[in-house]
Amino acid sequence: MYYRAKILALNNGRAYHLAAILRRNGDVVKVGENTSKTHPRFKRQYPDGSWSSHMHAEMNVLRFAQAGDELEVIRFKKCGHFRTMAKPCSLCMDEIRKAGIKKVSYTNWDGEWETIRV
Numbered sequence: 001m002y003y004r005a006k007i008l009a010l011n012n013g014r015a016y017h018l019a020a021i022l023r024r025n026g027d028v029v030k031v032g033e034n035t036s037k038t039h040p041r042f043k044r045q046y047p048d049g050s051w052s053s054h055m056h057a058e059m060n061v062l063r064f065a066q067a068g069d070e071l072e073v074i075r076f077k078k079c080g081h082f083r084t085m086a087k088p089c090s091l092c093m094d095e096i097r098k099a100g101i102k103k104v105s106y107t108n109w110d111g112e113w114e115t116i117r118v
């Protein structure tokens with residue numbers, strides 16, 4: 001499971017390698033990676049005025065989310081063997097709340113899991 005997430009994330013062609021796993025009653029519903037693909041729903045403006053609609057891994061799977069689902073976000077370092085900080089950004093947290101996700105787990109700087117009750 002995490003192997004598949006890792007392969008997806010490491011082959012995304014981006015500087016950051018993130019994978020998000022959407023779970024429902026413990027079952028995996030969808031695995032997503034961050035991509036440079038754009039999605040109009042997630043368009044946003046940076047403080048410097050430039051626009052971006054790059055999809056974060058979380059947003060990639062939130063399209064499939066139902067209320068009560070759980071989300072896991074993992075970030076892999078370039079070499080692929082270590083996990084690092086993957087806490088969802090505030091924009092993703094907004095979408096996570098809107099989607100009705102009840103629990104978010106993410107890897108911290110030490111590669112350990114941390115949990116947010118949404």
Ligand SMILES: [Zn+2]
Nearest residue numbers: 056088089092
């Ligand atoms: Zn984000």
